[in-house]
Amino acid sequence: MARPTRFHIHLDHLVNNFKTARRLHGGRLLAVIKANAYGHGDEACAHALQDVADGFAVASTEEALRLRQAGITGPIVLLEGVFSADEMHEVVAHHLTPVVHTFWQVEALQRTSFPVPAPVWVKVDTGMHRLGFQPDELHAVHARLRANAQVGEITVMTHFANADDPVESVLDEPLRRFREATQGLDVSTSLCNSGAILGHPAAHGDWARPGLMLYGIDPGVPGIAPREALQPVMRLVSEMTVIRTIAPGEAVGYGSLFRAARPTRVGVIPCGYADGYPRSAIQGTPVAVSGTLVPLIGRVSMDMITVDLTDAPHIQPGAPVELWGGQVAVSTVAQHAGTVAYELLCHARRASIQYHTAA
Ligand SMILES: Cc1ncc(COP(=O)(O)O)c(C=O)c1O
Secondary structure (H helix, E strand, O other): OOOOOEEEEEHHHHHHHHHHHHHHHOOEEEEEOHHHHHOOOHHHHHHHHOOOOOEEEEOOHHHHHHHHHOOOOOOEEEOOOOOOHHHHHHHHHOOOEEEEOOHHHHHHHHOOOOOOOEEEEEEEOOOOOOOOEOHHHHHHHHHHHHOOOOEEEEEEEOOOOOOOOOOHHHHHHHHHHHHHHHOOOOOEEEEEOHHHHHHOHHHOOOEEOOOHHHHOOOOOOOOOOOHHHOOOOEEEEEEOOEEEEEOOOOEEOHHHOEEOOOOEEEEEEOOOHHHOOOOOOOOOOEEEEOOEEEEEEOOOOOOOEEEEOOOOOOOOOOOEEEEEOOOOOHHHHHHHOOOOHHHHHHOOOHHHEEEEOOO
């Protein structure tokens, strides 16, 4: 038997989640599939979404070229723009849509010749202070771009630092800055990631950029969305391989982190941090075995974890295991590991991915 640890990717759930995002936001939607579609496989996800999405968003031309080579023909927005002026050749050759967020990128764009007027996105910084023009620079940037006949539709975007904060007023100041910056400009707008789509309808614009929610993860902001509508796309599954009973006082795994206080049935699952399961997951992190939640014990190893089966005597070797997916939310595992679902998803081991198009 082959090692049973697999990431099952339910592409039908991805498409349903996209439709939920569309229903909640309206307008045009870019599916954010950077970082290998948050670990789900960018090519497969792009193919599954290409009939419903208005375009895709990635972090680099390398990611965009992978999609073009895979036959994806729709708009692809480079969220961080080009990293050097010579990348503009790729932008032209592969019909990519750059975000511009610095003056040298505007200059590089002005020096490039496009066969047909090209759409351009401009990023404005409304408080994240990572990338983007200052709000009072936007009119000048817009004027330069508008004066260039090679520039087609201009979309002004911003990215919120706190869209997943449940406090409704958290976006008041960034929204005020965005509206002031774009006032009087003939542009399209794009403001919302998943948290803003779900929790902050006042921030909706012409384009949305959902990422996390497409993969079925609720960013946790209470708001307008029917939560049950989001379906987890990724399931990390395995199988119980070995079960042994240890005596009180005996320890389990590296560093002897777990020490048995009673005769303890220890289950071994062949899934560890090399598979993407976080080494920082603390003891007590829930693992679903044959539908029963049992606690992680000991330290997560490179390719194994151990669980306490003492209170689940019905579980036998060969029992199906879900590390995350429908029974244990990836966000729950992330919480127990001191991180966020985004990071766990991105670490999915490519080689173990299996795709499913229907439930
Ligand atoms: C600029 C930008 N827009 C949209 C998104 C999607 O965000 P989320 O996954 O929270 O929906 C990201 C992700 O980091 C981003 O960087």
